[in-house]
Amino acid sequence: MTRITLTTAAILMSTSAAFAGPVNVPPPPPPIIVQPDEPYDGFYVGLEYGIAQGDILETELLVTPTPFTFTPEGSAWGGFAGYNVQNGSMIYGGEIRMLHFIGVEDAGFEFEDVIDLRARLGFAASDTLMFYGALGYSTSNAVAAGVQTDLTGFNYGAGVEYNVTERWFVGADVTGRQLEGETPAFSYDGTLNTATLRIGFRF
Template structure:
């Protein structure tokens, strides 16, 4: 199932982050202060519950991200804005449900171990939702909290590659919420970026 697939990627990503940090712990930490940005590709999965059934979904999409890091003692703190241009339609029986344009605003905190930056993050997410239940349809922007973890690995003076896993807990207005009370959206992303 899609949710299990992404959950497996979350566990692998977490293990990779820990292993990478330990392997690089003996190297001299680099400064990551300043602005950065890049591109990503996300494997998307999760589930959503109608009033009468639960459904799983999966897909993939390219995205963009930008942010700012600041060193505070031996920690690196930052903020990040990320966009995934998802366009996934789920069709349970006669009911269509589509979400697109996923946006995350995150606070990040982590440590640098040589060439590896390991971090955790939390914040708020937004996604466009289109619903067509035959007898009722509509559009809205759903929102919710998210948590995640990831790592960036420096491959050149200003360039890095990374991996990021995020789980979002989306909620809807009363109008849509009477049919779709909850929705989890998971992503496992590969990232390429540069510091400015």
Template sequence: MKLHSLIAAAAALAATPATVFAQDWTGPYAGFQIGGSDIDVDGAPLTGDGPSYGVFAGYNIQAGNLVYGGEFDYDTTEYDVDGDAEVDSTTRLKGRMGSEVGGGLLYGAAGLVWATSPELGDDDGYFFGAGYDLPVSSNMTIGAEVLQHEFEEYNGGALDVSVTTFKARVAFNF
């Protein structure tokens, strides 16, 4: 009889879904990110890519299943444009809005971006994209984010620069 009880308990445990951390998305969060880029320059035969490393902080408000908020992030970048120019950093001011999906937060993002480059000069643009954050504990999430950046007439010139970034993120909720 004990063996049957043990088998029944094991079967019930195996049939139970994995633990999903209940998440109240309201509140401040901060974390770090690592990623890469793909750079295209319209009007010139220039392309580029490179890694980035950064930090971010934001605040979310949850209203039912809707989550919205703002975020600030800063990346040190090693973006190389055809070996002739580098982009040293990017700073973003981001609005986010999303909904709980599959135990995590699926969101869209849009905002303003500033880029610094010793060779190309500094300029601002806009971006849009999407991401997903998944709780791994009661106060920690892991996530991924893809953003499309547009710099029109970069630094007053005739070149339009597009940058696509992909980032892996870890956040701590307070």
């Protein structure tokens, strides 16, 4: 009798479930897409310090041209600011920097400062290490025999950056510049090279 009762109850339960219709199973939640980490993307600012060396040819304009070469050298310090766009391992950006010079002079010719505007193309070897090359335009203030003059031209360089934290980084930069300019009496043509160590902050 007990066996018959249990069997009957099981039949009734299955019948009730059948009449209740299909069970609605909620759809699975959409997958969460994790954006790739781009540690070099965005604005950055920083400071730098290093050495500077020039090789300038002076040519007299008023009389028979008499070339004279200056080789000023000294130290450089300044700041920089820029913006990077990272696409995978490639990094594209632009940068402006200003360097002041200390003792970059020779025989009456002295470099006072330089402003560099440059585009940068970089390669991210990892989330902490980046290499880059740069190309752009430079303008420099100089004093020659007591006369202020502006020298302008193009710059080219290369560097490396290392992310110490998510925001702070250190680096090294080497930049060469081909500059020219003139005063009423002389023309100037030559190079201005810098090698600096950098520290910066990413926003």
